[in-house]
Amino acid sequence: MNSSALPDIELYLQAKTLTGPERVRLFKLAYDASISSFSGRQALYEYFFFGDPVRMAGALVNCYDREPVRARGAQSSAARGLSPSARPGTGPARGRHPARRRRRLWSACHMCSASQ
Incomplete structure (x- = not known):
């Protein structure tokens, strides 16, 4: 480091275990690793x-076997006296277009089966 500011760097940027120029190099490395282009x-x-x-997360969720969880939910709903139609999540696709929902689910399952 050849600069007219070298004496100031050595004086004001020194640390307990590092010299001023070593800290400048460390700061430059931190800048390059965190906020540079x-x-x-x-x-x-x-x-x-x-x-x-987002699509990969959806594919991961759709590849998971949800039947054991659904069975437990049905058992707990039956134990509480809820009818199958009153259970949350069993109604229509909540305002979504069914064909669009099917297409999205197919593409996610297709991605999952291609990776196995």
Whole structure:
């Protein structure tokens, strides 16, 4: 580090175990790893590497075997005296277009079966 500010850096940026120039290099590394344009591109790359994260999360949920949980829910609803039509989540698709919902579920299941 050859600068006219070197004496000030050595005086004001020194730490217990590091010299001023070593801390400047450490700050530069922290900047590069956290807020530089390189780190932004790296974070986006890692976020989207396997595809759309929302769609991948949906595929993961749809690949899970939900029948044991549904059976437990039906048993607890029956124990509380609720009829099958009164159980939450058993009605229509809550305002969504059924064909669109089927298409979304098919694509998520298709992604899951392709990865196995």
